[in-house]
Amino acid sequence: MLNSISSQASKLINLTxxxxxxxxxxxxxxxxxxxxxxxxxxxxxxxxxxSLYGKKVAVLDADIGLANMQILFNxxxxxxxxxxxxxxxxxxxxxxxxPYSNISLIAGKSGHTFAHxxxxxxxxxxxxxxxxxxxxxxxxxxxxxxxxxHVQEFLSVSDEIVALTTPDPSALTDVYALLKMLSSSxxxxxxxxxxxxxxxxxxxxxKSLKDLALKNRLNKNFMVKYIGNVIPDLNISxxxxxxxxxxxxxxxxxxxxxxxKIVHNLVKEISC
Ligand SMILES: Nc1ncnc2c1ncn2[C@@H]1O[C@H](COP(=O)(O)OP(=O)(O)O)[C@@H](O)[C@H]1O
Ligand SMILES: [Mg+2]
Numbered sequence: 001m002l003n004s005i006s007s008q009a010s011k012l013i014n015l016t017x018x019x020x021x022x023x024x025x026x027x028x029x030x031x032x033x034x035x036x037x038x039x040x041x042x043x044x045x046x047x048x049x050x051s052l053y054g055k056k057v058a059v060l061d062a063d064i065g066l067a068n069m070q071i072l073f074n075x076x077x078x079x080x081x082x083x084x085x086x087x088x089x090x091x092x093x094x095x096x097x098x099p100y101s102n103i104s105l106i107a108g109k110s111g112h113t114f115a116h117x118x119x120x121x122x123x124x125x126x127x128x129x130x131x132x133x134x135x136x137x138x139x140x141x142x143x144x145x146x147x148x149x150h151v152q153e154f155l156s157v158s159d160e161i162v163a164l165t166t167p168d169p170s171a172l173t174d175v176y177a178l179l180k181m182l183s184s185s186x187x188x189x190x191x192x193x194x195x196x197x198x199x200x201x202x203x204x205x206x207k208s209l210k211d212l213a214l215k216n217r218l219n220k221n222f223m224v225k226y227i228g229n230v231i232p233d234l235n236i237s238x239x240x241x242x243x244x245x246x247x248x249x250x251x252x253x254x255x256x257x258x259x260x261k262i263v264h265n266l267v268k269e270i271s272c
Contacts, residue, residue: 011209025058026270027139029158032165033174035066035145036196036200040232041162041240042259043142044072045247049263051102055137058095058130060106062123067108074243075099077107081126085234091129100245106130122148124157147181155182160270162190162227167201176209180218190261190269196229214230225269228262231255 030043030082047057083089096105143154165175193202206226233255240244247256
């Protein structure tokens with residue numbers, strides 16, 4: 001029943017290769033097994049909510065080939081992370097201001113990937129270089145879906161990982177594969193259930209995933225922590241299409257409050 005993602009997981013790279021950097025910046029990857037679960041939308045809106053908690057946030061669009069974060073932030077970037085990787089721009093030049101105070105974007109480029117992959121840690125170096133600036137409280141990475149080598153590299157340099165899923169069986173299969181992969185090298189994984197009508201559904205599914213992990217004798221010290229759900233809400237897709245953030249435009253709505261609880265939990269957990 002496991003689909004292609006499991007075979008990707010077996011080609012595991014070392015997920016603990018973060019080089020030693022001295023920085024206040026917490027690197028949080030938002031990832032998912034499956035595409036289309038709402039990862040980019042939630043990442044952009046989480047950045048906004050983190051900023052309301054007084055955090056200075058940078059968002060890195062690491063969905064290589066399918067970058068779309070610039071749309072959610074209503075920007076038309078002239079420089080992207082590829083300009084830095086291709087030595088055409090300095091690190092500070094690729095950090096763009098957004099219409100929101102205390103949120104910066106490092107944009108990707110749709111349809112573009114780094115052509116000269118002769119160095120396997122090129123993407124993780126970008127992350128470390130941004131963190132090393134010591135300017136941001138939080139660097140949020142939208143990793144793209146799946147477990148390909150780009151995603152694994154971004155996960156390898158992250159302090160914390162948030163897996164976004166839906167209760168859909170195929171999304172859950174993929175999230176279990178992710179959990180399995182991370183269990184041998186990371187200390188914990190936060191789980192968020194999107195498009196999920198109530199908190200208890202996510203809680204029950206998290207319990208099943210943990211039971212399965214136990215049955216399959218995954219690393220007992222690896223923690224899976226459920227930090228909340230976001231209900232399905234038409235306003236989310238509408239605001240996205242209008243290049244706006246639902247957490248701002250519909251502040252106080254059920255979905256915005258759901259995401260705020262998640263961000264609040266993260267602020268508590270990562271003590272940044
Ligand atoms: N909770 C939700 N309710 C309704 N629509 C949502 C919700 N979360 C995300 N969406 C919509 O789902 C679509 C896919 O979201 P997106 O963030 O692009 O997914 P991903 O980055 O995982 O591929 C978008 O149209 C987005 O507005
Ligand atoms: Mg996306």
